[in-house]
Amino acid sequence: MVSSSSFWSGKRVLLTGHTGFKGAWATLMLTTLGAHVTGFALPAEDEENLFDLTDCATSIESHIGDLRDPSAVSATVQAAKPDIVLHMAAQALVRRSYAEPLLTWQTNVDGTLNLLEALKPLPSPPVVLVVTTDKVYRNDETGRPFKETDPLGGHDPYSASKAACEILTESWRLSFAERYGIKIATARAGNVIGGGDFSEDRIVPDIWRAVRGGYKLELRNPEATRPWQHVLDCLFGYLLYIEALAQNPNVPPALNFGPAGGNPPTVREIAERILNAVSSSSRWAISGQPGPREMLKLNLDTNLARTSIGWADHLTEERLVDWTAEWYRAYAEGADMRAFTLEQINTFLTIANRNQ
Template structure:
C-alpha cells in the first residue's frame, strides 16, 4: 500500500484553528499549514525559554496569533467564535512528565479542562468539519510487558502527565458522543510521542539536552539510558495528524476510528542511551554520556506503539528510519547555528519529507 500523504489542495484556503502553535510540534504544524496556504489561527501561551522554533520563524509566518491560556474559557471561546474554523488541531498542553510531578494541578487543568473548554467552544460552530485532539503515547496503562500498545488497550497512567492525557481521552470521547455525533462532526484523538526533530528546546528532553551540552562542550547526563521509546521525527507525527484530519473531514469521516496511534513502522524502538550516543557523535562530543546520580521521579522503562490501525484506516505509515530521523534532526540544529534564515531551512525539511520515496 502506498502511504497516504498530506494533500496541499485540501488545506489551501482552509480555516484552521491550531492550539499550541508556539510549541515544538505546533510550530512545525504551523509552518506546514501556512506553506500549503491554510488560513491559520494560533492559540497558545508565549514560548518559554531563550530559544524556540516559533520565535525563530514567527516573522515569516502569515498567521493570526493569540497568546491566551486555554484554561481561560471565556477568552478561548471568543477566539473560536471570531476565527470560525473548519478544522481544529488541538496541540496545546502541559507536555512534560517531570514538570507534571512538580505541578500536577496545572497539568490537569491544562490537559483536561483546557480541552473541555475548547470542545465546549466548538459546539456552537456551524462550519466545523472535524477536530483532532492530540494526546500522547503515554495514555495507556503500562505494565511494562514489552508489548506495543494498540488503540483498544486500557487507558491509564501512573504519573500526573500520563493520567491527565488518559483523562483527556475519556473526556473527548464523551463530549464527542454527547454533542458532536448528532451533528455529524467527527472529533477524534491522535496518540504519538517521543517526537524529535529540529527546533525542540524544551527542558528535560533528550535532544535539546544534548544540544545544550554540546554548546557547553560537555557530555549529556541521562536519567534512564536503558529505557526504550518509539522515537520518530516531528514531521512523521504531524503528517499523521494532517492525514487523519483530511480523512475525518471527508464523506466517510464518521466511519473512521476515533483514536489512532502514530509511530515508527514495525514499532521500532531504540534506547535512550543509543540515541544519545549517536547524536553526541554527530555533534562532535567525543566522551560518552554520563548517568545522573541523584534520585529521579520514576519513568517507564519500555514504551512502544502499534500504528497498524493508522495504516489500515488511513493508509498512513512512517517514512523515515531512526537513522534518517537523527540525521535530519542534527542537520537542523547545525543549520540553526549557521544560518540567519532557519525558516527556509525548516521548509526545506518539510519538502524533503514530502518527496516521494
C-alpha cells in the same frame, strides 16, 4: 491517501499550542499547504524557541491565551471560525507534572473541555483532532506494543491527565458530536524529535545544550525505550488523519502514530546516534540526580493508522538522526532558520507524497 494543498488550501485551521516545538512545525507545514492558520497558546516558554526563530507569527493569526480561560478560548474560536481544529496545546512534561499536578490536570482536561464546548455555537461544524500521547495506556512495563483498544491509565500526573483527556473526548464525541455535526478523534503519538526543540527534560535539547556548553550529557534512564519518530512524520500523520475524518465516516476514533517495528531504540542508543552526528567529542554519563518515577518501557502498535488511512513514516533510522542533526548544525552556523526549516518541510512533503 496523500496530504496535499488541494485539501488544505484555503482551509481555516485553529491550531492550539502553536508556540511550542511541535506547534511551530505544524504552523509552517500547514501554511506551506495553503491553510489559513489561527493559533492559540501561551507565549513560547524558552527564550530560544522555534516559533520565534522561524518567524511563525508573521504567517498566521496568533492569539496568546490560556486554555484554562474559557472566555479567551471562546473568543478565539469565534474569531477563527475554523473548518479544522488541531488541538495540541498541553502541559506535556512528565517531570513537571509531578511538580505542578494542578496545572497539568487543569490544562490537559479542563482546557480541552473549554475548547470543545466553545465549538458548539459555530455555524459550520469543524473537523477536530485532539492530540494526546503514547503514555495514555495502562503501562505494565512488559514492552509489548500498545493497541488502540488497550486499557487507558497512567502513573504520573501527565500520563493520567492525558488518559483522562481521551475519556473526556470520547464522552464528548458520543454525547455531542452528532448533535452538532462535529467530527472528532484523538491521535496518540510517540516521542518526537527534530530540529528546533529547546524544551526542558527532552533528549535532543539536552544533547544540544551539552554539546554547545562543552559538558558531558547526563541521561536519567539510558536503557528506557521510547517509540521515537521525526516530528514531520508525526505531523504528517495528523494531517492525513484529519483529511480522512473529513471525507470518510468510518475512520477509527483513535489512532496511534509511531515508528514501525517492535523494538524501539533505547534512550542511550538514540543519544549516542545524535551525539555522534553533531559532535565527535561529546559523551554521556548516567545522571546521579534522583527523580520521580518514569516508565522504562514504552512501545506502540501503529498498524491501524497504516491500514486505515494509509500513513507511513518516512524519516526512519539514519534519516531520523541526520535531519535532526542537520537542523542544529545549520543553526550553529548562523543559517536562516525559517528558510532551512521550510526547506526540510518541502523536502519531506515531496518524499512523503512520492512514497504514499
